[in-house]
Amino acid sequence: MTTTNDPPAKGQDGRDRSLPVIANPSRRTAVKGAFATLGAAAFVAAVSPLRQAAQRSSAAEFMQSHYKRLTDEEKRQVIERLEAEAKENHGVEVEIADDRPIPGTKFVYAINLSVCNGNGKCVEACHKENNHDRSTGQSYIRVLEMPKGTMDMEQGNTTYSGVVPKDDKFYLPVQCQQCDEPPCVDVCPVKATWKEEDGIVVVDYNWCIGCRYCEAACPYHARRFNWKQAEIPAEEINPDQSYLSNRIRPVGVVEKCTYCLHRTRRGKLPACLEACPTGARVFGNILDPDSNIRWILENKRVYILKEELGTKPAFFYYFD
């Protein structure tokens, strides 16, 4: 306890200094001790998220590679782990598939704005199909109530309620447009999101770092961030899942509409289309010359959102 750094005023007394003094520390020592304690506490607080993260994620999850670099065997292990996690965390048996694009398909969506009445059944169907958090009512679809005479989606309003359609309004459902030039893919710093061969822009939720650049880059406001872990009653969880699609996402990652690839890559129609009571939604393969979508593009008045941005959406709006 003796001290080279006592103030000179006290240092004159040699006998005092040789005693094992525990009381009456110098002011400098006290201040040093206080700051040291503060520093240590700050460090512990600063690294505590890391400790929590370590508790939340297994070593296997931490070491998992990018989806495109996984071998078939690694994919199988990853999916097994995810299924086990779903069982443990949500108490439900889920089946996570790895649906790959069907060769010779390019998926395209079209919505008949003359028919859509803004009832929001598609929004609800998406919410349920894609295992969204129940408390926030998350969905990949936003239906905008638009003033007649403009196609500027920024003038739309999502808060309408009551009886629809209103006479002086039309309704514009907006979801991911699966752009051919997707700005969200360009900005991703870790390549956690990419465009697949059938046109669907997907996210590897286990590779996403949650920076939200893509959310900012999307001109259609189509991406969603998982602010919290999705909470869904076990009996409401859709067990029919896919790795790149509707499996229950971890917290802190970005997600988006995948045209229900866990359905569409198995030949089925997307959930929002089946739910639409007005029949406004049309889905199909644009490479098939006999498809519904081709007939619409060739025979109807077709519009795309924010064409001037050059994003080349695979999503069309048409009128009767």
Added chain:
Amino acid sequence: MTRISSLLSAGVVCTAALMVVVCWDGTSPRDNQRRERDAVAQSISTEPSAAPAQASSETERKSKAPSEPGRHAVVVRRPAGPPLIELAATDPQGRSGQVACSTCHSVRRPNLANRTSDSLDEFHQGLTFNHGTLACYACHNPEQSDALRLADGSAVEYRDVMTLCSQCHAAQATAFRHGAHGGMNGHWDLSRGPQTKNNCIDCHDPHEPSYPKMIVGFKPRDRFLKDETKHDDHE
């Protein structure tokens, strides 16, 4: 020499396996399709009031289902048959009755000039009519009350009601044939499964065909909403 012979035998085995696969591939989807049709037919016979579906000749032509093996059918829902009115009263044996249109109309003289529901009573009490200025007997058949009537005067079954609608609404009928009008369920890829489409009267009441207003139900609590508590989905 043994190597060549083993290669040869392996080739024979592979060819045989290929033939089996090809045969299986060619037949099974057709079987599936037949099973689907049977299921549909059964559902019609068991629950006639639910107005289930069966492939109409029109749709089969469109989807080329029968001609292309492995293609599933596009099935257009159809009404089960002529409308029947359920009687509220029961007979002493506890049976409730159903009344067909012809029960009354076969012995009544049709009023061909009637264009409004105001003069209707008995079983047509409370019917709202708002479909242009059509007369009742523009679509209903004065000679056969359990059938409908095309513009040329010929009868058409209730099950084929879409033929009747399409006389005037040709643009919608064309769009319907190309999937651009009317809702559907099932598969977009007909090589993997069938598709079911609504018919006209699934969505449009023939007497009042404009699509009804709806109430908005589900709403996401979108974090961009201005008039709700800010940051309501942040933890």
